[in-house]
Amino acid sequence: MPQNNHGKSLLAIGECMVELASFDHSEELCRLGFAGDTLNALIYAKRWDSSLKCAFYSAIGVDNFSNKVLSFFERHEIDAEYVARSRNRNIGLYSIVIDREGERSFDYWREQSAARSMMSLHQARNTVIKDVDIIFFSGIALSIMSENDKQNLIELVSACKSGGVKIAFDPNYRPAMWSGHDHAKLWFDKAYQLSDIALPGLDDHRAVYGHENVNDIVDHLNSLGCREFVVKAGKQGMLAYVDGVCVCQQPFKPEKQTDTTAAGDSFAGVYLAARLNDKDVATSVAAADAMARQVVQYHGAIVPQESTEKAKNEFKQQCGKGEY
Known part of the structure; x- marks a missing residue:
């Protein structure tokens, strides 16, 4: 992977949106x-390993919320x-409503989102990506764009x-963003064929x-040449594969x-973040699982910083290691 002067580097491609989250099963109280999706991942990667250089590839406007998001990036140490x-x-903007089991539903207002035009905007300013070790993108990033x-x-x-550069991809399927299953399948397969790391979900x-x-899923990704992937399989937990062989299965029980x-x-x-730190696949899954266990215990996409320390402590105990 390319080397840079700032340690390892992760670049996420995607969309940042204003989030309105409705809690307490009431529409009267919302948090802004x-x-x-990929921005959230980037923030948690940076929290887990502060030495990582984490950058976001996207587009925003010049409106008030777009200006505020730049401060948000700075606060979370995300390179803009x-x-x-x-x-x-x-x-763009979206709202979340949470049911009593913790499952969520979304509504979106993103037709005029600047991120939908990020490719042409970057082309106009002659953007060149450099000094990056892993690029991470998702099916959502693909879905918002023109063909x-x-x-x-x-x-x-x-x-x-x-x-x-190594490539990582998460399909993160949203039915409303595609014209049908075949449409999503076409672009997911193009992405999988480029992926060194894939993070598919069974659902x-x-x-x-x-x-x-x-x-x-294993048969399909093997046929596309993807060598490393972790399948998120609900009650079965996370199953990680390297070269078609299952190297670990991690139950998910928050x-x-x-x-x-x-x-x-x-x-x-x-x-x-763990893979960039040369951790093996099983150890990386255990670290990621510890963080996800914490995240589901809080409201909203970006949970309190203290949850990261709790996750790290749980991970250390699970792995029997004094340090990450």
């Missing part, structure tokens, strides 16, 4: 924040070098891979591919489940 600005589009920009994103990722694959079990928002995002971020 900023979030997005690759965040373009649009003068005629704004930052031409989807292809442009795939070509950008492919060019970076040819330059020695996503069941919806898109009709895969009924983990073995179906003490309590308040809100599942960003559970998968936090898992992705910490897993990638």
